[in-house]
Amino acid sequence: MKAMLFGFAAIVVIAIGANTVLGALSYSSADRFSGSSVRN
Amino acid sequence: MLRMALAFVLTLALTSVGHAQEAGLSPDRAATGGAQTLNDILARQAGQAIDDSFRRDATGNPDNAAAIAAQLGTLGGVSDAETWRALRYGSADVTVSAGGEVASVLVQDGGMRWLEFRSTTLRTYGGWLLVGTLAALALFYLVFGRIKIDAEKTGRTVTRFKAIERFGHWLLGGAFILLGLTGLLVLFGRVFLAPLLGKGVNAALLDWSKWVHNNVAWAFILGLVMVFVMWVVHNIPNRTDLHWLRKGGGILFAHEHPPAKKFNAGQKMIFWSVILFGGAIALTGVSLLFPFDLPIFAKVFSALNATGLPQLLGYGELPLALAPQEEMQLAQVWHAILAFILMAIVLAHIYIGSVGMEGAYDAMGSGEVDEAWAEQHHSIWLEEYRAAEAENEKNSTSPAE
Numbered sequence: 001m002k003a004m005l006f007g008f009a010a011i012v013v014i015a016i017g018a019n020t021v022l023g024a025l026s027y028s029s030a031d032r033f034s035g036s037s038v039r040n
Numbered sequence: 041m042l043r044m045a046l047a048f049v050l051t052l053a054l055t056s057v058g059h060a061q062e063a064g065l066s067p068d069r070a071a072t073g074g075a076q077t078l079n080d081i082l083a084r085q086a087g088q089a090i091d092d093s094f095r096r097d098a099t100g101n102p103d104n105a106a107a108i109a110a111q112l113g114t115l116g117g118v119s120d121a122e123t124w125r126a127l128r129y130g131s132a133d134v135t136v137s138a139g140g141e142v143a144s145v146l147v148q149d150g151g152m153r154w155l156e157f158r159s160t161t162l163r164t165y166g167g168w169l170l171v172g173t174l175a176a177l178a179l180f181y182l183v184f185g186r187i188k189i190d191a192e193k194t195g196r197t198v199t200r201f202k203a204i205e206r207f208g209h210w211l212l213g214g215a216f217i218l219l220g221l222t223g224l225l226v227l228f229g230r231v232f233l234a235p236l237l238g239k240g241v242n243a244a245l246l247d248w249s250k251w252v253h254n255n256v257a258w259a260f261i262l263g264l265v266m267v268f269v270m271w272v273v274h275n276i277p278n279r280t281d282l283h284w285l286r287k288g289g290g291i292l293f294a295h296e297h298p299p300a301k302k303f304n305a306g307q308k309m310i311f312w313s314v315i316l317f318g319g320a321i322a323l324t325g326v327s328l329l330f331p332f333d334l335p336i337f338a339k340v341f342s343a344l345n346a347t348g349l350p351q352l353l354g355y356g357e358l359p360l361a362l363a364p365q366e367e368m369q370l371a372q373v374w375h376a377i378l379a380f381i382l383m384a385i386v387l388a389h390i391y392i393g394s395v396g397m398e399g400a401y402d403a404m405g406s407g408e409v410d411e412a413w414a415e416q417h418h419s420i421w422l423e424e425y426r427a428a429e430a431e432n433e434k435n436s437t438s439p440a441e
Contacts (some may be wrong), residue, residue: 001205001405001406002203002237003203003204003210004206004210004214004404004405005208006207007206007207007209007210007211007213007214007263008208008210008214010207010211010259011211011214011218011256011259012253013088013257014256014258014259014262015255015256015258016255017251018050018255018258019081019251019254019255020259022088025096027330
């Protein structure tokens with residue numbers, strides 16, 4: 001049971017981590033598909 | 041082009057009816073001055089494959105322009121219709137100041153075929169596949185009931201899965217359930233939820249689903265790698281699997297449970313389905329996560345063409361010059377088809393691991409299973425387990441030399 005809960009917790013951590021890291025690395029959709037002339 | 045690829049994916053087993061019909065079409069278009077004929081239109085409406093080179097290649101020739109001083113000399117050698125045709129079929133020389141190759145595709149009519157497939161065929165067949173699977177499982181339960189532990193429970197347990205194995209399983213399983221549900225919300229939300237809950241609620245759900253789907257994907261990939269590394273050695277097919285299958289796992293064709301190692305043939309089928317389908321879903325998913333950066337289908341088609349399989353099935357060579365948008369459309373279609381198949385397989389797995397079999401959940405819950413359960417379902421594994429335990433005990437009690 002504990003392993004299952006750890007697994008589910010890891011999903012949340014990985015998802016938030018992925019979003020944060022990819023955003024920081026300029027892999028967000030706004031960064032990739034808009035130019036400097038587009039207002040953020 | 042997209043249709044051809046989809047047809048290849050979906051109907052590998054079918055004969056090439058359209059191809060035969062294409063060969064039978066009369067190419068004589070003198071009556072229309074080379075433009076499409078009624079036969080072409082009817083064939084297209086009937087969904088038959090048509091050699092559209094008479095339109096695709098009719099894009100004019102700038103060199104044919106009248107001299108500048110001649111009559112019509114300023115109009116060039118390409119008509120408006122020819123220009124639009126060139127844009128539609130991707131042969132126009134388009135220059136864009138920003139956006140790269142993606143932005144140079146001004147018209148991509150394959151997108152409509154993709155949209156139609158996603159809105160009709162995919163929803164219909166995918167949805168019914170899941171409904172049909174649930175109905176089949178309900179019927180299975182009614183016919184066979186819950187698979188009980190035949191012998192009296194011993195009260196003694198053995199460790200079926202270690203904590204790290206259960207962690208990997210639930211990481212993969214939990215992520216897959218989230219990805220499946222959010223994927224279904226994205227595909228069916230507009231059809232079922234918007235009329236029921238309103239467009240605003242549906243839009244908020246879609247926004248949330250997109251975030252979850254995009255980011256939970258990494259947990260799924262990690263879980264997939266963990267499960268593969270931990271269990272691949274136990275999932276290599278062997279002779280006991282044939283015996284297990286002949287007996288229908290002790291449920292379908294026989295009442296005594298056939299011997300099995302750590303995983304029986306049914307579990308091995310689930311494992312390889314998850315690895316192969318999950319791997320392909322992950323690959324196309326990553327391609328979709330980084331739009332236009334990681335195209336894969338031109339490479340896959342090239343490899344398939346090299347095998348000669350598409351040609352053998354009458355589809356000719358699969359297209360290698362794919363527009364960036366087309367790559368994404370193929371990735372999405374392949375991603376969704378495989379996901380539906382894997383969801384159906386996983387539903388069966390969830391059934392047998394929960395309500396379908398007494399004691400099965402313990403293996404992934406606490407990791408401990410009753411010896412009677414292990415004896416019934418994995419007798420060879422239990423013997424090996426006991427032998428290893430005895431060996432460990434012997435080693436730990438022998439005096440150090």
